[in-house]
Amino acid sequence: MERIEHRACFGGWQDVYRHRSQVLGCTMDFAVYLPPQADGPGARLPVLYWLSGLTCNEQNFITKAGAQRYAAEHGVILVAPDTSPRGDDVPDAEGYDLGKGAGFYVNATAQPWARHYRMYDYVVHELPALVEAELPVDDRRSISGHSMGGHGALVAALRNPGRYRSVSAFSPIVAPTQVPWGEKAFGAYLGPDREAWKAYDATELVKSAPEKLPLLIDQGGGDEFLDTQLRPQLLQAAAEAAGHPLTLRMRPGYDHSYYFIASFVGEHLAHHARALQA
């Protein structure tokens, strides 16, 4: 991997790396924040993975969320990948909610997507393996994200018991099989068999998750997508029925933007730091 950005930030470094992804069949950029504690001899720090939402790339979280301050306080490395495969060889679609910038953290099985759109394997396996081989980290991992990335974080954690110490989400798409964004994307990437979609739906997965990792969700009460695309009460009902611990915090007045994330990302960092350093 090649470092293409390197900027001092809160006593550490906000970097961006570029590498060739075998899983995605393309060149990918991802952001890494190294807090000051990463500089010590033999330092090995835990990692919080952040999955971004529709239309984002690796830049949005690192320029807008202000999370570096908290990562520096807690000694946690932040890794923020892009949201889809990229490049001229990669198929795309009209609209912001399918194709580039909209990978939905699934392994596509339908054409023309199946060759490149394997973001699930990328964020759960390939990227962490690279990070753990090349950066001063150990195998303590947590995961979080926003909107489409909140969906990705919940799915990654629910499907992989033991792999993450903690999981949280801002404004996640908790039930993609039941809302327009998810129906469009899953129909394209996974084909018409709705049974196959359930493997990427947190509300389905929570019904039988083998590990009861607590779910932490913050949701803005003034979010313009709340009732149409997000519908956190669907996950809440499923978690309650399954006895799966869920903390859903409604935040009156907050919308879907990074102003909401910035306001509460410090609380999420503290939550993850406690789990990572327990």
Next chain:
Amino acid sequence: MERIEHRACFGGWQDVYRHRSQVLGCTMDFAVYLPPQADGPGARLPVLYWLSGLTCNEQNFITKAGAQRYAAEHGVILVAPDTSPRGDDVPDAEGYDLGKGAGFYVNATAQPWARHYRMYDYVVHELPALVEAELPVDDRRSISGHSMGGHGALVAALRNPGRYRSVSAFSPIVAPTQVPWGEKAFGAYLGPDREAWKAYDATELVKSAPEKLPLLIDQGGGDEFLDTQLRPQLLQAAAEAAGHPLTLRMRPGYDHSYYFIASFVGEHLAHHARALQA
């Protein structure tokens, strides 16, 4: 004025207003952060004005600096204007460092700029008068900014004794009459008479400033413009000769970006809050 953005942020509101500027002869947008303390009955809070750098508009500071957290802690309102007049009627130039996005906080006297490019009067007089008439503020003002905006903040404070409680800057252009950015902009906006340029040069103004308002400057040691465009030692020498208090903090490794601003804007907010609330 018309509110065109309104988003919950750190318990307060990140707003953007649009109004018709008489001074600039065009429609302008400016950003306002109202901390939670602004919500109280009869609340009147102090204001920190933030002047942005080349290529910026009213969005850069509010999306990237993370200053709202500190403004909410201290009960300070943030006001961030655009960096030039805007609109199809406003003359522009090739290049990022003249014309739109590059007003340099002067009152232009040369053509074709003189009609619209009056950013000095706009940020020092017209905008504060509007803010003080329409928002829950009083007449306690401080001012800060970045790069071209750091220049603007220093000039505004040095030329207007008693108007600001405190002033600070990140990576300011401290001596525009001696560096390429300033020579190009002042030559265009103010014409060839270099004597006239001195009214907008902090290093010149500090020699005879009637009020010894302390200057606080943070400067990244890894800033790509340090030796060519910024040259803080010019102001340092002039301030020392004049007995004008200046704190110049060199920050090794930091560059010219918002990652630098984000890392230290909390210290600047604390500095201004102390002066505003003294």
